[in-house]
Structures are given as C-alpha cells and as structure tokens.
Amino acid sequence: MKVFKFGGASVKDAASIKNVAGILSQFANEQVLVVVSAMGKMTNLMENLVHAYFYNNNNTSSILAEIRQFHYQILQELDDSSKMQLYNDVDNLLLELECMVENPNNLEDYDFVYDQIVCFGELLSTRIVSNYLVTQQTRNQWIDARNFIITDNCYRDGKIDWAKTEHIIANRLRPVAEKSLVITQGFIGRDSVNATTTLGREGSDYSAAVFAYCLNAESVTIWKDVAGVMNADPRKFPFATLIPELTYNDSIELAYYGASVIHPKTIQPLRAKNIPLFVRSFMDMDAAGTVVSNTAKSLDVACYIHKAPQVLFELSSRDFNFIVEDTLRGIFAMLAENKMRCGIMQNSAISFSFVTDVSETRIAKIKGQFENAGLNCKITEGVELLTVYNGVLAQTEKLTAGKQIYMQQSTGNTVHFVLG
Ligand code: ASP
Ligand code: MG
Numbered sequence: 001m002k003v004f005k006f007g008g009a010s011v012k013d014a015a016s017i018k019n020v021a022g023i024l025s026q027f028a029n030e031q032v033l034v035v036v037s038a039m040g041k042m043t044n045l046m047e048n049l050v051h052a053y054f055y056n057n058n059n060t061s062s063i064l065a066e067i068r069q070f071h072y073q074i075l076q077e078l079d080d081s082s083k084m085q086l087y088n089d090v091d092n093l094l095l096e097l098e099c100m101v102e103n104p105n106n107l108e109d110y111d112f113v114y115d116q117i118v119c120f121g122e123l124l125s126t127r128i129v130s131n132y133l134v135t136q137q138t139r140n141q142w143i144d145a146r147n148f149i150i151t152d153n154c155y156r157d158g159k160i161d162w163a164k165t166e167h168i169i170a171n172r173l174r175p176v177a178e179k180s181l182v183i184t185q186g187f188i189g190r191d192s193v194n195a196t197t198t199l200g201r202e203g204s205d206y207s208a209a210v211f212a213y214c215l216n217a218e219s220v221t222i223w224k225d226v227a228g229v230m231n232a233d234p235r236k237f238p239f240a241t242l243i244p245e246l247t248y249n250d251s252i253e254l255a256y257y258g259a260s261v262i263h264p265k266t267i268q269p270l271r272a273k274n275i276p277l278f279v280r281s282f283m284d285m286d287a288a289g290t291v292v293s294n295t296a297k298s299l300d301v302a303c304y305i306h307k308a309p310q311v312l313f314e315l316s317s318r319d320f321n322f323i324v325e326d327t328l329r330g331i332f333a334m335l336a337e338n339k340m341r342c343g344i345m346q347n348s349a350i351s352f353s354f355v356t357d358v359s360e361t362r363i364a365k366i367k368g369q370f371e372n373a374g375l376n377c378k379i380t381e382g383v384e385l386l387t388v389y390n391g392v393l394a395q396t397e398k399l400t401a402g403k404q405i406y407m408q409q410s411t412g413n414t415v416h417f418v419l420g
Contacts, residue, residue, distance in 0.1 A: 001031040001177060003217045005186060005208035009225040010282045011125055012040035014077030019282060020129065021136055023223065024181065026285070028138075033173075033182040033211055035145075036129055037204040038121025042070065043187075046118040051360075053101045054113050060101050068094050071124055078132050086135065089127040093120060110361060111155035111339075112195065115188075119146075119196045122185035122204075130183040140181040148173050149189030149210060151197045157339050158189050158197035160210055165189075169214035177215065184211075205263035209277075213269035220275060222262065223282040228290035229254070229261050232304040239395075243303075244288065245296035251277075257343070257387035257416070258307030267292065302392050304399060308384035309358055310343060312406055312418055313367075316351045316376045323352050327375075334369050338362045343385050344416045346407055353407060355385055355418050380406065386417040 004024075011017050024032065038046070045067055052059035071090055079086050097120045107113050122145075130142040150165045151158030176182060186204020189197045199206050205222055212220045226234065227242050229251065234240040246254070248271040255264040261279060270277050271294070280289035315331065317323055331352060335342065340362055345354035356363075363379065370377040383406060388396050390413050400417055407418035 003212040005035040035186040035208040042121040119188045145185040146190040151189040153191040166214045205266040209266045209269045221278040250299040303389040305387040310355045312380040314378040
C-alpha cells in the first residue's frame with residue numbers, strides 16, 4: 001500500500017484538483033491512501049475566523065462568506081455538468097461551521113476552539129476531492145481521519161496515542177484501504193472525549209506518516225509544488241538545487257531548522273519502519289524528486305535554511321544571580337506549558353537566550369511569566385534564523401553581510417545564525 005499526501009498548493013483551485021485526479025488515475029491498479037490538506041491558504045482564513053469568533057468581534061459573517069465563496073467557486077469550476085452530488089456534503093459542512101460560530105463564544109481555551117473550527121478546512125477539501133473523483137468514475141472511500149488518528153488533549157499540538165491509533169487503523173481502516181482508494185484529511189485527529197485536535201501547522205505530512213506507519217505502507221509520497229527537497233529555498237536563494245537522496249537523519253535536521261518541505265515530525269515514524277519517503281513535484285510526473293531512506297548517502301552538499309520571522313528572547317537575572325540549573329528548569333517548564341519551542345538557545349552565567357516562532361498569544365503571556373519569576377526579558381521581533389550545513393564560507397558571508405548577528409553557534413559542520 002502507498003500513502004500519498006497532497007498539500008494546500010496541490011488543491012488550491014479547480015485545475016489543481018483535476019491535476020490530482022490525473023495523478024491518481026496513474027495509480028488506479030494500486031492500493032493508495034490519500035491524505036489531503038485544506039485548499040490553498042484556507043487554514044489561514046480559518047485562523048482568522050477563530051480569532052473573530054473567540055473575541056466575539058463582528059467579522060465572523062464576512063469571513064464565513066469568504067470561506068463559502070472560495071469553495072463554491074471551486075465546485076462550480078469542477079462541475080461541468082451540474083452534478084449536485086458535488087454540493088451536498090460541502091453544504092452540510094458549511095452549515096455545520098456556520099451553526100458553530102453563530103452563538104457567541106463563552107469558552108476560555110483558545111486552542112480548543114481553534115481545533116474545533118480549523119479542521120473544517122480539511123473536511124471541506126477532502127469532500128470536494130472525493131466527490132469530484134466520483135464524478136470522474138474514480139471510486140473512492142472518504143473517511144474522517146478523526147476516527148483513526150487518536151491524540152491526547154493538547155489542542156493545536158496533539159500527540160499521537162500510538163497504541164490506540166495503530167490498533168484502530170490496523171483493524172478498521174486497513175480492510176477498507178485494501179479494497180478501495182481512500183481519501184482522508186491530514187492535520188486532524190481526536191482526543192478521548194471526542195473533541196477534534198490538530199497536529200500543528202503543516203501537520204498533514206505527519207498524518208501521512210502516521211497512516212503509513214500503522215498500515216505498514218511500502219512508501220509515502222509527498223506531492224509538492226517544488227521539484228523535491230532542495231539545499232535552500234528556491235524562492236529566496238537563486239542557487240538552490242535539488243537533493244536527490246537524503247538519509248532520515250539529515251532530513252530531520254533540515255526540517256527541524258525550517259526547511260519547509262517536510263514537517264519535522266514526519267520522519268521518525270517512517271524511519272522506525274524503514275518506509276521510504278518520496279518528495280515529488282505534482283507538476284512534473286517525470287521528475288524523480290527526492291527519496292529519503294536509510295540507504296541514502298549522507299548529505300555532502302551545502303544547505304542554507306532560512307526561517308523567518310522569528311522572535312529572539314534574551315533573559316537575564318535581575319538580582320545579579322546566576323542563571324543556574326534551577327532557573328533553567330523554571331524557564332523550560334514555562335516554555336513547555338506555553339507549547340513554545342526553542343529554535344536554538346544559548347546561555348552564559350547570567351543570561352539565557354533563545355529564538356522561537358511568532359505567536360500572537362504566547363509571546364506576551366510568557367514574557368509576563370518570565371518577569372514574574374524575577375527575570376529581565378528582552379524581546380526582539382523580526383529576526384531570522386539561518387542554518388548552514390557544510391557551508392561554503394563565501395556564500396555564508398554573503399548571506400550574513402550587513403546584518404546584525406545576535407547569536408552564532410557552530411557544531412560539527414553546522415552553523416546557526418540569528419540575524420537582524
Ligand atoms: N492545513 C494545515 C495547514 O495549513 C495542515 C497542512 O497543510 O499540512 O497548516
Ligand atoms: Mg498546508
């Protein structure tokens with residue numbers, strides 16, 4: 001069995017969905033489970049809806065209208081002979097979403113509310129893809145991933161309950177997937193009280209890996225709008241080239257520091273069962289792309305990974321106390337509690353610095369907590385994290401030239417810079 005993942009860019013409009021159908025038709029004789037993300041930038045729009053709803057401002061109806069309009073437009077373009085079956089499921093989902101945000105919000109947990117709403121992006125996209133395939137005589141089974149991907153209740157960052165997930169996928173989903181093409185959602189799951197959870201932004205790759213692990217799939221293919229994994233982001237660095245082969249470890253390192261082609265959590269489950277990962281272009285079926293496997297050779301090209309914007313935190317002790325193990329324990333506890341990740345970090349006797357992702361709600365909150373704990377907390381927004389592997393000195397110098405270097409750290413053949 002193969003697992004395919006199609007991200008937002010691959011289903012961003014009607015033409016793209018037709019292209020996906022074309023790709024799937026080439027695998028008509030194989031067992032395939034397809035994981036699909038929300039269409040285009042729909043998740044961002046859903047995030048706006050969450051914000052408007054949570055803070056009870058008046059924008060919900062205009063955002064809902066935009067969401068409805070976006071999906072309708074695609075349906076109309078897909079529907080060349082007005083087959084009503086395309087519309088029904090989508091209408092039901094839109095109605096469900098509208099009912100949900102109709103009543104004023106009285107819930108306190110932003111992350112919980114977020115997951116209950118944002119999941120609609122994936123539910124809508126998969127209904128549209130699945131129903132469109134049916135109109136093209138491609139039989140398939142739409143399934144709700146929330147019945148199979150079981151997580152804890154850490155909303156927006158659900159952790160997989162592997163025992164339950166593996167059991168239910170092996171027993172309930174496998175027999176279905178052996179008989180029929182399956183279309184399901186990335187990014188979403190559910191917890192033990194049946195609330196929807198999400199796996200973190202861009203988490204659909206990870207969903208594909210979880211399905212593959214539990215199904216003992218022969219491979220996972222992530223279909224992208226780029227040729228494969230590159231040594232730098234081609235939109236930012238003109239010298240970027242394709243990396244044809246990568247080891248699991250190298251790909252984890254690249255993804256962790258911001259190479260946005262693969263979600264960082266994706267690789268671990270695949271490595272555990274030696275399942276190869278193909279990253280291929282959905283625009284060029286003949287191109288080989290990148291294969292991530294245990295037989296690949298270690299990375300020997302230079303890689304430049306740029307992650308921005310990031311936020312730099314510089315903590316120092318207020319009372320000339322040293323920042324010792326105890327203080328660090330407190331700092332890390334607060335980071336974990338706020339679900340914040342340190343990109344890179346550095347400490348001295350009296351200071352501790354780290355970079356983290358931008359977050360509307362978390363930055364101000366944790367700053368307050370640090371200050372309450374007796375720390376000075378300086379925040380610099382809009383910094384960039386540049387990670388260089390096997391760097392060529394001249395190239396690295398070019399990328400850092402004229403910028404303020406807030407932090408620089410090197411280990412082996414890797415150098416990280418925090419630049420402003
Ligand atoms: N739709 C989600 C997001 O945009 C998940 C994904 O695309 O992987 O973050
Ligand atoms: Mg996406």
